[in-house]
Amino acid sequence: KQEVTQIPAALSVPEGENLVLNCSFTDSAIYNLQWFRQDPGKGLTSLLLIQSSQREQTSGRLNASLDKSSGRSTLYIAASQPGDSATYLCAVRQDSNYQLIWGAGTKLIIKP
Amino acid sequence: NAGVTQTPKFQVLKTGQSMTLQCAQDMNHNSMYWYRQDPGMGLRLIYYSASEGTTDKGEVPNGYNVSRLNKREFSLRLESAAPSQTSVYFCASATGSSYEQYFGPGTRLTVT
Numbered sequence: 001k002q003e004v005t006q007i008p009a010a011l012s013v014p015e016g017e018n019l020v021l022n023c024s025f026t027d028s029a030i031y032n033l034q035w036f037r038q039d040p041g042k043g044l045t046s047l048l049l050i051q052s053s054q055r056e057q058t059s060g061r062l063n064a065s066l067d068k069s070s071g072r073s074t075l076y077i078a079a080s081q082p083g084d085s086a087t088y089l090c091a092v093r094q095d096s097n098y099q100l101i102w103g104a105g106t107k108l109i110i111k112p
Numbered sequence: 113n114a115g116v117t118q119t120p121k122f123q124v125l126k127t128g129q130s131m132t133l134q135c136a137q138d139m140n141h142n143s144m145y146w147y148r149q150d151p152g153m154g155l156r157l158i159y160y161s162a163s164e165g166t167t168d169k170g171e172v173p174n175g176y177n178v179s180r181l182n183k184r185e186f187s188l189r190l191e192s193a194a195p196s197q198t199s200v201y202f203c204a205s206a207t208g209s210s211y212e213q214y215f216g217p218g219t220r221l222t223v224t
Contacts, residue, residue, distance in 0.1 A: 034212060043202060044215040051210065089155075093211055098143055098162050099170065100213065102155045 002027040004092050006103035014111050015082060021075040021106050023090035028068045031093040034100070035064050035075050038087045047088075048075070080110045114138055116216035118203050124222045125193045133188040133219050135203030143206045144186035145213065146170075146178060148199040155202070161186055193223045 003026045013019055023033070032051045036044040048057045048064040050073065056065040063076040077084055087107045091100040119134045137144065146158040157170030161180040175197060177189045186205075190197060203216040 032210060032212075036215075043217045044204075046212055046214060049210055049212045091155075091213075098145075098160055098168075098206075098211070099157055100155075104154050 002030075002092060002094060002101045004090060004101050004103040006088075006090060006106050008106060009104065010107040010109075012109040012111060013080060015080060017080050018076070018078050019080055019108075021077070021088050021108070023073040023075070023103055025071045025073075025092050025101070027094070028071055029094065030068065033064075033066055033073050034091050034093070035062075035073075036089045036091065038089060038105070040086075044089065077108075082110045082112050084108060085110045116203055116205055116214055118201075118216040118219050120219060121217065122220045124224065125190075126224055127194060129193050130189070130191050131193065132190075133201055133203075133221075134185070135187065135216060136185045137203075137205040137214070138184065139205060139207075139214065140183070141205035141214075142183070142208045143211070144180065145204040145206070146176075146186070146188045147202045147204065148172065148197075149202060149218075150199050158188065158201075190221075193221075195223050197221065198223045 005024045034049045035047040038044045050057050050066040061078040066073045087105045089105040090103045116137045142163045145160040147155045149155050156172045159178040161167045164183045179187045201219045204213045206213045
């Protein structure tokens with residue numbers, strides 16, 4: 001059974017730092033992996049989606065990588081800003097399955 | 113282009129009452145999903161619809177029913193609300209090829 005883990009559960013860093021959020025999964029037979037952001041009391045916003053055949057995806061200051069063989073994905077945030085404060089979730093789609101398997105999220109606080 | 117919309121935003125029910133949560137998307141997506149999000153439990157899939165005319169159970173379907181009214185609309189019904197159904201409910205839809213999911217703003221439901 002696929003399990004998705006995000007460590008750490010919470011992270012607080014000063015503004016301007018580059019940082020990495022981690023997502024690990026137990027079954028490498030994935031279709032794709034998606035990173036989301038959730039602000040308090042709000043819905044989820046899709047940040048990046050990496051297909052199983054891809055190694056990384058970039059959007060602005062965000063870069064997500066995927067290593068299927070080791071069961072890991074990282075979300076790199078460059079030059080962090082207070083507006084980046086949110087909970088970041090990763091979710092894995094298994095092959096031929098419509099369901100996403102979710103991590104519990106990393107709560108990120110960027111201190112001004 | 114409104115994306116995924118949900119109504120209502122907030123609702124308070126008494127135990128035993130019924131209600132329907134509405135969801136609509138204007139992105140011409142084939143698949144749609146209903147999740148609930150509870151503190152410490154993460155996101156859990158209630159029901160999903162891979163395409164118009166089909167629905168399937170997710171991880172926590174008990175106490176809920178769904179209707180895929182047409183390609184745009186997917187509703188979630190609580191026939192007899194229970195306090196354990198107090199939660200935030202999210203609707204999502206996904207593209208047909210990459211299955212990238214897009215979320216609505218959520219409905220905060222309290223059952224007393």
